[in-house]
Each structure stands twice: as C-alpha cells, then as structure tokens.
Amino acid sequence: MPSSVMPTTTPGAGPQAPAAVSAAGLRKSYGDKTVLDGIDLRIPAGSVFALLGPNGAGKTTTVQILSTLISADGGQAQVAGHDLATAPQAVRGAIGVTGQFSAVDGLITGEENMLLMADLHLIPRREGKQIAAELLERFGLTEAAKKPASTYSGGMKRRLDIAMTLVGSPRVIFLDEPTTGLDPRSRHNMWQIIRELVTGGVTVFLTTQYLEEADELADRIAVLNDGRIAAEGTAEELKRLVPGGHVRLRFTDPGAYRDAAGALPGSTADDDSLTLQIPSDGSQRDLRSVLDRLDAAGVEADELTVHTPDLDDVFFALTGGAGVPAQSAQSAQSAPSDATKETVR
C-alpha cells in the first residue's frame, strides 16, 4: 500500500488520548421508526473519525444530536468535555458544524457570509475581516469573495460552507458529507485542509459516501446499519472482516482458458469474458501456487489481477443484510492484507 493511502495517524490519536466525543447508548426515533438504536462512540482528540452507512442509516441524525441541533431520546454523550444534556451551550461554543445541506445565504456575498459567522462568534470586526480574508484565500474564494453566493458553483458553495464553519476556530468539527459534489481536485484540497486541521489538534467527525475518503482520512471508521454500529475500527481492521480476496485471470484464447480452468479446480469461471476467479489471500505463496499450476498446464494468462478486500467490500458486506456478523474489527483474527489492487502481467 503506498504511504499516501495510509490512514492518518497523529500523535494525539492513540487510545490514551482524551475523548473529544464520547457517546453511550444514543437512541432516536421518529414516530415508530427507530433511527438510532443504541450508538456507542469514542473519538480521541486530534483524530479523524468517519461514519459510513447507506442512505437513511442515521448519519445526519447522529451529527445533529452530537452538535445539539436535535436531542436524543436516550443515552448520553460528551463533546469537547461537555455534556450534551447539561451543557449544550458549552458544546456549541467548542464545535463547528457543516451540515449536509448548505448554510450559505445566497443573497449576500461570500465575504458577507463569513463576516456574519464572525459576528455570531462575537469576534471584533477588524479581526473578523482578517479571519474571513485568510479563510477565503485558503479555500480559493478570494476572487469570488465580493460576488453574491447565489452565483457560486455547487463546489464553491460547499467550500464557503466549510470556511464558515472554521471561523470560530472550533476544536471539534462535524462535517456531514464535506466533499459531496466536489470535483477531484477540490476533494483532494479539502482532504489536505482536514489533515492540516487535525495536525493543529482539531478533532474531525465526518460522514461520507466516499469510501476512499474514509480510507484516506480517517483514523477510525464506523459503519452504521439498522440503527447500530455494525463495525468499528481502522480501515485495515475493517477490511480484515470481509472475505472476498481473489486472483482473477483473463484469457483471450478459449483453449488456454479451458486448460487453466482444468488446472485450477477451485476457480469460478466466466465463459463470456474468459476469466477465472480463484479465492486467495493475495499472499506470495498463494500466488506462486496459482502460477505453478498454470505453468504445469502449459498455459499463460493474458492478465492477472490480485484483488484484496477494500472498503467497498466491507460496506457491501456490512450493510447488505447478510455477510459479516456485527462485531468490533479489533477482534478480527485474520492476517493483515494489502488493500491496494495490483495488476501483474
């Protein structure tokens, strides 16, 4: 795995670090629909936590509860050292929230939106202007700063939205799908900004539909399904929970394809694409055994691909109703796997 895709690990993110967010038994229902059915969380200060889950799983609901926008029906939580139920104002003073849907006011300019946030934080005008200018610059919005926000593209509005969240220098930031709708460059810029925030000691709680984003950024990831945390752990720990590693061989010659299928009895064959799929842990020994058997049969594949489980596999296994039983990834026993997909010709 290239180092660029290693999960972020910061000195403050160890298990001994004080919790920036902790929750026990959070419950929330709307009518007779149970959305959260007992959620436990512990997010060390100075780390990135990603909450994944299918549409309607309750990610936004969790963010809304932890950021005091709505109250839970049961359970308890502390954010930035303050109790949600007894000290919501103190929680509000310590956090920043970027909701799933924009808080940007389209009728005023980007700069005015920023200054409004500074006013809300009771920051003196001159200092507010300076902070606004710095953040607009950091998010590539200086040129557009004097234009009404309604004229911004979706990605620009999203960036302004997050810039506004940072005005009060919050210690804990909730980002509900921060990069939805951003182009790849803007998304990478956003990741960079999030990393810088974390380096500065900020704790980031994000929800995302992009598994690559969780893989890239998060120290720990939780998958929400059916109102509960189906699994929680580092990206690597979660990947170890799912089977699905395999070697795929592709042929162009139907004769070679048939011979290979005969030499590899455990494989799954696809006659249309002339491919064979062999369950494998992706280890060198396993690969060598496949290659030895092909050699013995005198056939050569046109393409060989090693696939080890990625977060997509984890997501499908945990949220599809079947597959891996709910458990903490920390208890997974299997060997570590390299999460990259690699092609060897």
Ligand SMILES: Nc1ncnc2c1ncn2[C@@H]1O[C@H](COP(=O)(O)OP(=O)(O)OP(=O)(O)O)[C@@H](O)[C@H]1O
């Ligand atoms: N104010 C509300 N009144 C009634 N039901 C609600 C309300 N807010 C959310 N829900 C329901 O709660 C469930 C969870 O919604 P939530 O917005 O938390 O999901 P989500 O995981 O953020 O989904 P998405 O990926 O689509 O953003 C959904 O079934 C939703 O319809």
Ligand SMILES: [Mg+2]
């Ligand atoms: Mg949502």
